[in-house]
Amino acid sequence: MHYDVIVAGSGIVGLGHAWAAAKKGLTVAVFESNGRPEGASIRNFGMVWPIGQPGGEARALALRNQKLWEELGEAAGFPVENCGSLFLAHHDDEMRVLEEFAAHSSSTRMSLEIISGAEVLKRMPCANPDGLVGGMFSGTERRIHPPTAISSIVAYLNTVVGIDFYFDTPLTRIKDQRVYAADGRAWTANRIVVANGAYYKTLYPDQHREERLKICKLQMMLSVSQPNGWHLGPHMASGLTLRHYPAFNCCPSLQQVRQRVAETMPELDRYGIHVMASTTPNGELILGDSHEYGDDIEPFDKSEIDDLILREINKVIILGDVRISRRWTGFYAKHPKQMFSVKEVEPSVYLVNGFGGNGMSLSLAVSEAVIDQWETAKHWEVSNEPA
Ligand SMILES: Cc1cc2nc3c(=O)[nH]c(=O)nc-3n(C[C@H](O)[C@H](O)[C@H](O)COP(=O)(O)OP(=O)(O)OC[C@H]3O[C@@H](n4cnc5c(N)ncnc54)[C@H](O)[C@@H]3O)c2cc1C
Numbered sequence: 001m002h003y004d005v006i007v008a009g010s011g012i013v014g015l016g017h018a019w020a021a022a023k024k025g026l027t028v029a030v031f032e033s034n035g036r037p038e039g040a041s042i043r044n045f046g047m048v049w050p051i052g053q054p055g056g057e058a059r060a061l062a063l064r065n066q067k068l069w070e071e072l073g074e075a076a077g078f079p080v081e082n083c084g085s086l087f088l089a090h091h092d093d094e095m096r097v098l099e100e101f102a103a104h105s106s107s108t109r110m111s112l113e114i115i116s117g118a119e120v121l122k123r124m125p126c127a128n129p130d131g132l133v134g135g136m137f138s139g140t141e142r143r144i145h146p147p148t149a150i151s152s153i154v155a156y157l158n159t160v161v162g163i164d165f166y167f168d169t170p171l172t173r174i175k176d177q178r179v180y181a182a183d184g185r186a187w188t189a190n191r192i193v194v195a196n197g198a199y200y201k202t203l204y205p206d207q208h209r210e211e212r213l214k215i216c217k218l219q220m221m222l223s224v225s226q227p228n229g230w231h232l233g234p235h236m237a238s239g240l241t242l243r244h245y246p247a248f249n250c251c252p253s254l255q256q257v258r259q260r261v262a263e264t265m266p267e268l269d270r271y272g273i274h275v276m277a278s279t280t281p282n283g284e285l286i287l288g289d290s291h292e293y294g295d296d297i298e299p300f301d302k303s304e305i306d307d308l309i310l311r312e313i314n315k316v317i318i319l320g321d322v323r324i325s326r327r328w329t330g331f332y333a334k335h336p337k338q339m340f341s342v343k344e345v346e347p348s349v350y351l352v353n354g355f356g357g358n359g360m361s362l363s364l365a366v367s368e369a370v371i372d373q374w375e376t377a378k379h380w381e382v383s384n385e386p387a
Pocket of ligand 1: 036
């Protein structure tokens with residue numbers, strides 16, 4: 001069989017390229033090792049998150065990405081909620097970072113509001129009032145429910161758009177515009193996109209290694225459905241989150257936050273813990289997360305990490321029902337210096353990977369740009385330093 005475009009991997013990066021190519025009238029096939037998408041794209045918070053992007057090109061891509069989620073949600077029939085995000089400050093140094101960030105971001109198409117503790121409690125009544133200083137609200141973020149969105153996209157691309165999906169079909173080799181499956185079958189294509197996420201050792205391991213991608217393991221939890229009347233509202237990010245996104249590196253007071261956490265709670269730095277919460281259509285809370293990289297990753301999960309995440313969550317919001325119904329780990333590949341990595345590794349074969357914790361926030365727009373401009377995307381770099 002021959003296709004215009006073949007994609008390896010049915011996570012959001014692979015699906016984004018498949019969708020963008022089909023919109024151009026190209027014939028497309030997606031190959032997936034598993035019986036359905038099971039990687040990072042169904043294991044995340046579902047935060048479509050321009051606020052975390054470091055300005056400049058990355059922020060512009062994130063804003064375009066958000067529009068593409070809305071278009072795709074409407075076409076494929078899954079909700080894209082206009083929820084916004086609220087950063088809570090429970091320390092004065094965190095509040096200073098938020099104020100500096102809002103001042104710095106005034107020219108970047110983000111609508112940011114610095115609000116008092118009392119106003120925070122109006123918009124997020126479950127915020128913990130103990131020590132609450134204030135917060136920053138951004139109206140730009142969107143919420144999707146990852147398992148629902150990804151399965152709806154696959155169904156839509158397959159049955160409505162006419163893309164062929166080959167599940168349970170790991171690709172083991174690509175050569176001369178021909179892809180080979182583990183069972184020996186082969187297909188040809190004019191262009192091939194390799195979007196194999198954290199499982200990048202399955203195809204072009206050396207070329208991925210040259211990009212210095214690092215694997216990261218994250219521990220996550222789902223609460224039981226919260227009682228009637230309990231309501232999260234926007235995505236919740238905590239003061240600890242400011243340490244995590246390079247977007248906040250432009251704020252002089254961030255150093256104080258980092259130093260306080262390092263001195264008083266070194267256990268959080270050891271496991272890269274900051275806390276965030278989103279919600280599902282059933283009223284459960286998606287809670288996380290931790291970050292263990294490279295050689296520090298063990299095959300077994302640590303209950304200590306879950307305990308620390310819940311300890312910190314309880315400092316910033318008060319859950320209606322604290323019981324946990326599910327625990328899982330997610331893995332992603334992260335580029336050390338770029339927001340993602342796009343590279344042509346042999347004629348017409350593109351590796352698209354390394355989105356780290358930003359794949360839901362960037363990859364539809366990146367896919368659109370790659371498919372629009374194959375030639376200029378042969379080696380595309382977008383720095384993760386604040387613009
Ligand atoms: C816990 C967690 C929380 C996150 N929260 C957010 C968030 O809120 N917002 C945000 O923007 N980002 C978030 N992210 C990041 C985001 O989920 C990832 O950046 C994104 O999902 C990566 O997509 P992907 O398609 O590259 O990888 P994946 O979704 O992992 O997909 C790769 C696919 O390729 C398949 N595959 C691998 N090798 C082969 C092969 N040889 N042949 C065929 N198929 C193959 C795999 O089976 C897999 O299905 C989070 C990530 C995690 C883990």
